[in-house]
Amino acid sequence: MHLKQLSALCFGLLMLPSAYAHKFSTAYLDVSEQAEQPVLLWKVALHDLASADLLGTTKAQISWQQVTAAHEQLAQYVDSHIKVKSQGAACTLQLAAQANWQTQRIQQQTYVLLPIKATCHSKAAWSLSYNALFETGHSHKLLLSWNTQALKANAVLAENNTVFPQVKD
Amino acid sequence: MLFISLLMLLLSDTTAVATQSTPSADSYFSLQPDLPANAEVDALAEALRQAPTNANRLKLASLYIKGSKMPGFGDWFHYAESLLEQYKAAATDIDYVLLLSDIKQQQHHFTEALSLLDKIFQQQPQHLQASLMAARIYLAIAETDLAQKACNRLMAVDIFLFSVCSYEVVGRKGQWQTAYNALNTLYSRHSTLDDALTIWVRGILAEQAEQLRQDNVALTWLTPILEQAPTSLWLKWADLSLRTGNAALLYEKMTSFAFVETLEDGLMLRLAIAEQNLQLPAHFQTIIHERMALRLIRQDQDHAADLVHYFLTLAPDPKLAWHWANVNYESAKEPDDKKLLELSQQALLAMTKE
Numbered sequence: 001m002h003l004k005q006l007s008a009l010c011f012g013l014l015m016l017p018s019a020y021a022h023k024f025s026t027a028y029l030d031v032s033e034q035a036e037q038p039v040l041l042w043k044v045a046l047h048d049l050a051s052a053d054l055l056g057t058t059k060a061q062i063s064w065q066q067v068t069a070a071h072e073q074l075a076q077y078v079d080s081h082i083k084v085k086s087q088g089a090a091c092t093l094q095l096a097a098q099a100n101w102q103t104q105r106i107q108q109q110t111y112v113l114l115p116i117k118a119t120c121h122s123k124a125a126w127s128l129s130y131n132a133l134f135e136t137g138h139s140h141k142l143l144l145s146w147n148t149q150a151l152k153a154n155a156v157l158a159e160n161n162t163v164f165p166q167v168k169d
Numbered sequence: 170m171l172f173i174s175l176l177m178l179l180l181s182d183t184t185a186v187a188t189q190s191t192p193s194a195d196s197y198f199s200l201q202p203d204l205p206a207n208a209e210v211d212a213l214a215e216a217l218r219q220a221p222t223n224a225n226r227l228k229l230a231s232l233y234i235k236g237s238k239m240p241g242f243g244d245w246f247h248y249a250e251s252l253l254e255q256y257k258a259a260a261t262d263i264d265y266v267l268l269l270s271d272i273k274q275q276q277h278h279f280t281e282a283l284s285l286l287d288k289i290f291q292q293q294p295q296h297l298q299a300s301l302m303a304a305r306i307y308l309a310i311a312e313t314d315l316a317q318k319a320c321n322r323l324m325a326v327d328i329f330l331f332s333v334c335s336y337e338v339v340g341r342k343g344q345w346q347t348a349y350n351a352l353n354t355l356y357s358r359h360s361t362l363d364d365a366l367t368i369w370v371r372g373i374l375a376e377q378a379e380q381l382r383q384d385n386v387a388l389t390w391l392t393p394i395l396e397q398a399p400t401s402l403w404l405k406w407a408d409l410s411l412r413t414g415n416a417a418l419l420y421e422k423m424t425s426f427a428f429v430e431t432l433e434d435g436l437m438l439r440l441a442i443a444e445q446n447l448q449l450p451a452h453f454q455t456i457i458h459e460r461m462a463l464r465l466i467r468q469d470q471d472h473a474a475d476l477v478h479y480f481l482t483l484a485p486d487p488k489l490a491w492h493w494a495n496v497n498y499e500s501a502k503e504p505d506d507k508k509l510l511e512l513s514q515q516a517l518l519a520m521t522k523e
Contacts, residue, residue, distance in 0.1 A: 023244060023247075024467065026467065051251060057200075063197050063198075064192040103191075104189045108456070110198045139471070156467060
């Protein structure tokens with residue numbers, strides 16, 4: 001193999017340093033309290049939802065109608081990847097109807113804001129387990145803002161740290 | 170104090186109710202930026218949909234990786250990553266291993282990348298691309314003897330590539346003038362190189378001229394290839410331009426990018442510095458403050474060079490610059506990384522003397 005073949009094959013592959021960061025995937029979760037139950041607001045980039053194959057399209061553009069049409073799939077995803085517990089018992093999570101969804105531009109990206117209502121048997125010792133988008137979002141992390149009567153805190157959840165509050169051994 | 174103010178800035182951005190809205194059903198949102206080679210990508214993506222074969226995945230992943238190295242198209246790197254995760258084949262398939270290795274080295278996971286390349290060498294000890302990539306990785310971790318050994322694999326295969334590879338190593342060993350003269354002579358004898366090789370050679374010559382303290386000469390190596398150059402060389406050109414008082418040209422060139430607001434952090438940082446130097450209203454400075462705040466909050470350790478630049482220039486803080494320069498040097502040991510270490514040490518010393 002010689003020069004022409006080589007360069008045709010591999011310009012993208014070699015030789016030059018890549019001293020720059022790729023974009024990281026970040027979602028936000030606000031946890032507050034209403035009527036003695038946890039209320040969640042998950043802010044997640046449309047791009048990340050598409051990468052996780054949750055919006056039913058791989059095209060460069062998506063309509064809001066297509067986003068809202070993915071309600072059932074998103075509700076299932078939330079149910080299987082975000083868990084809230086109260087005193088160790090699982091709470092039920094319900095993704096809000098599409099009419100309550102919003103968008104927001106955060107750091108030059110479009111995010112969709114998904115309200116999630118939790119129903120727990122107890123108002124004590126709430127905890128969160130987050131496992132969304134780690135497989136498909138590049139270095140995905142969740143910036144958690146916890147603002148309930150019992151606890152006010154901020155935390156960063158990542159693939160190796162998925163639970164809040166952390167239980168000390 | 171600075172960190173707290175950055176945190177407040179970021180949180181106010183994400184909680185600002187005024188920026189939230191409920192779109193109409195026919196509103197459209199962009200999921201990914203376009204590439205100049207979009208038609209090619211679209212055709213391959215369509216081919217993959219029709220026939221989800223490994224061969225099609227590999228072709229598209231390769232195109233995404235190539236595109237991801239251009240300014241503003243970093244997201245394509247993740248599409249390539251995602252495609253390769255779906256690739257179902259023997260882990261010894263050379264093209265697949267090569268792409269995976271490139272992804273690992275771009276993430277600064279050098280040990281994993283080298284381990285993957287070893288699999289290729291077991292099958293083809295003189296594999297061209299693998300040899301060049303191995304040399305590149307060894308240079309990134311300042312293992313110049315091992316880099317030379319990687320170059321040596323090319324000796325019997327392609328003397329031109331072997332020579333360029335070796336001259337880069339000679340420079341990195343500190344013999345900048347010798348390497349520069351030899352590579353300059355070699356380049357002048359090969360006037361018909363195609364774009365990709367021209368960019369590679371000119372990038373090395375620019376670094377060597379810079380190391381010889383000839384910033385304007387370094388710029389002349391880069392300027393003719395800038396439009397086709399990958400992000401790494403744009404960064405070099407931007408640093409040289411700022412040092413030689415060409416902030417206005419930098420600002421003009423970078424703001425002409427179609428996707429200026431999605432530029433990688435490193436380029437956005439240089440653009441923000443140019444904006445500051447030119448005393449223009451803070452727009453790109455605000456963007457980079459938010460991005461750096463997010464990086465700090467996320468506690469990311471990768472590619473910390475951006476944070477060092479940030480704390481040396483836009484938000485001067487010698488202690489944080491020194492901290493991040495050390496974090497950066499743990500994973501990357503190119504001349505630019507060493508220089509960041511020196512600059513932050515100088516800033517720290519200057520601060521303690523005050």
